[in-house]
Amino acid sequence: MERSVVFAGFGGQGLLFAGQALARAAIKDGLEVFWIPSYGPEMRGGTASCTVIVGDTAIGSPVVDRFDAAVVMNPPSLRKFASTIGSGGLLLINESLLGEEHSERTDIDELRLPCTELAAESGDDKLVSIVALGALVGRLGWVTPDSVRAALREMAGKSRLGDARRREIVEADLSAFEAGMRAALPVQGLAPSV
Amino acid sequence: MTAHHEGSGPASPPSPAGMPATISAGDSARRSRVLMKGNEAIAEAAIQAGCDAYFGYPITPQAELLEWMARRMPELGRVFVQAESELGAINMALGAAATGARVMVSSSSPGISLMAEAMSYMAGSGTPMVLVNVMRAGPGLGGIGPSQSDYFQATKGHGHGDYRVPVLAPASIDEAVELVATAFELAEKYRTPVMLVADGILGQAMEPVSLRFRTPERRTGDWALTGAAGRPPRIVKSIDLVPEVLERRNLDLQRKYREIRRHEVRWDEWQLEDAEYAIVAYGTAARVARSAVARARERGIKVGLFRPVTLWPFPERELARVSQHVHGILTVELSSGQMVEDVRLAVEGRCPVAFHGRMGGLVPTPDEVLGALKALRGKVQRAAADPALHHDGGRS
Numbered sequence: 001m002e003r004s005v006v007f008a009g010f011g012g013q014g015l016l017f018a019g020q021a022l023a024r025a026a027i028k029d030g031l032e033v034f035w036i037p038s039y040g041p042e043m044r045g046g047t048a049s050c051t052v053i054v055g056d057t058a059i060g061s062p063v064v065d066r067f068d069a070a071v072v073m074n075p076p077s078l079r080k081f082a083s084t085i086g087s088g089g090l091l092l093i094n095e096s097l098l099g100e101e102h103s104e105r106t107d108i109d110e111l112r113l114p115c116t117e118l119a120a121e122s123g124d125d126k127l128v129s130i131v132a133l134g135a136l137v138g139r140l141g142w143v144t145p146d147s148v149r150a151a152l153r154e155m156a157g158k159s160r161l162g163d164a165r166r167r168e169i170v171e172a173d174l175s176a177f178e179a180g181m182r183a184a185l186p187v188q189g190l191a192p193s194v
Numbered sequence: 195m196t197a198h199h200e201g202s203g204p205a206s207p208p209s210p211a212g213m214p215a216t217i218s219a220g221d222s223a224r225r226s227r228v229l230m231k232g233n234e235a236i237a238e239a240a241i242q243a244g245c246d247a248y249f250g251y252p253i254t255p256q257a258e259l260l261e262w263m264a265r266r267m268p269e270l271g272r273v274f275v276q277a278e279s280e281l282g283a284i285n286m287a288l289g290a291a292a293t294g295a296r297v298m299v300s301s302s303s304p305g306i307s308l309m310a311e312a313m314s315y316m317a318g319s320g321t322p323m324v325l326v327n328v329m330r331a332g333p334g335l336g337g338i339g340p341s342q343s344d345y346f347q348a349t350k351g352h353g354h355g356d357y358r359v360p361v362l363a364p365a366s367i368d369e370a371v372e373l374v375a376t377a378f379e380l381a382e383k384y385r386t387p388v389m390l391v392a393d394g395i396l397g398q399a400m401e402p403v404s405l406r407f408r409t410p411e412r413r414t415g416d417w418a419l420t421g422a423a424g425r426p427p428r429i430v431k432s433i434d435l436v437p438e439v440l441e442r443r444n445l446d447l448q449r450k451y452r453e454i455r456r457h458e459v460r461w462d463e464w465q466l467e468d469a470e471y472a473i474v475a476y477g478t479a480a481r482v483a484r485s486a487v488a489r490a491r492e493r494g495i496k497v498g499l500f501r502p503v504t505l506w507p508f509p510e511r512e513l514a515r516v517s518q519h520v521h522g523i524l525t526v527e528l529s530s531g532q533m534v535e536d537v538r539l540a541v542e543g544r545c546p547v548a549f550h551g552r553m554g555g556l557v558p559t560p561d562e563v564l565g566a567l568k569a570l571r572g573k574v575q576r577a578a579a580d581p582a583l584h585h586d587g588g589r590s
Contacts (some may be wrong), residue, residue, distance in 0.1 A: 023229050027402045030224040035400040039255060060485030061397050065559040
């Protein structure tokens, strides 16, 4: 059993970081995982993406023909990846940059989130990809939220900044992650559990 | 997938046919693994294997290997040199290795071509060294996408002369870590350069690594140039202008290659026990093939995977045995079809051999491979239904 997601958007939005946090969380849950960035010749401000495959046995193909989920953070990513999602899959759209834009698909779950606003409310408007990660994990539950929190702490710990700044970064990451989780909770027909 | 070696026992039992409905958690050993990038894991594995000196020149998609070495080797008081070119790097390696040091060089396809001359000199002079090629698409400068189009170069000799080089091809980052230690072991045991071939995907991807690093025992031979104080001088060279002497050296080399063929063949099998068809693939292509095998099995097609781990020596006897029991073989590569020539030599016409590959940095999808497998099966079934139709060896 394998599950795949592509995180796509502008370089600098933190998508590769969010994918790595998911991959580290999967290891903490005892799962197999594969993370691969698009490493083509991209220019500053161009698109960046990474694929994460999570599974309970050795991961096979690093090339995915049907994603179970796609996180699209900018317009080119929506155009590129909406059609690659398998039927019944999840499309997470960053409304802050995509506005009303949506896919033409009727056979997938489309989750629209104002990632920038949610990130700003939680303390740092740059953490859009962590918000998206929270929403993904909240909606799909491939990994446990605690493992993601541990992964975020670990990754901030690698920063060469001082202890105080490191603590701030961890707090900001965790709070953006929670904001994403909360935003993903309301499912059709269910009242938000506020 | 667990690798076989020297005809060790049968493949590990196939996974249960029914996949669990939800992802289940694993054990604590799996939880303590570390997420590492392929290039960095290969570099750290070399360091842990006791690599004394590294020489390189940056090139995508292996640059992180060199970067890791640039940081770690000086920390440990070992040698790191970013040379002025690939030629500089490989010839520095030749010099360092001649002193008995454990030496590694890495590059990607165009850089490896530049190193061909020195590889021939190392083979000729019996100089141990590990060369990593994180393959990218060619020919020429090509592109930076993943590729396996250096199979001929790696297995049929890079430079001139009658020589061979053991070639190891991991299919995962964890396996790459183990094979780096194996590469140093083989290099010193047989006094030969050894190649480890990955591709852009294995270099750039991150996977859980067990950190089961291994430091092979040092085999400091009586040939290394360690200073001649108190003993007669030694010479490490490939030149011999007396034909009879040079032929003897060549015969010695060929004897060595026969030994390697006898003892160092490594391969892996998956779901071949009841297979009617086999896919042969290595490295990244083998992982795509593994997914295609799983999908084919869901559709009732009995197919298994045969994965060479040593590209030279090629597991020809083992593949020949497989070819006696299947109706057809599909070879999948990230190339126009290079290893497929060795597959056909091993199969010797016992069954049709078809090929599917992509080039230019593209990787086939599992569905694409499944399609090629169905085409092969259709051809085989049509030929069986009409005996007048002799198979053409699947050379489509």
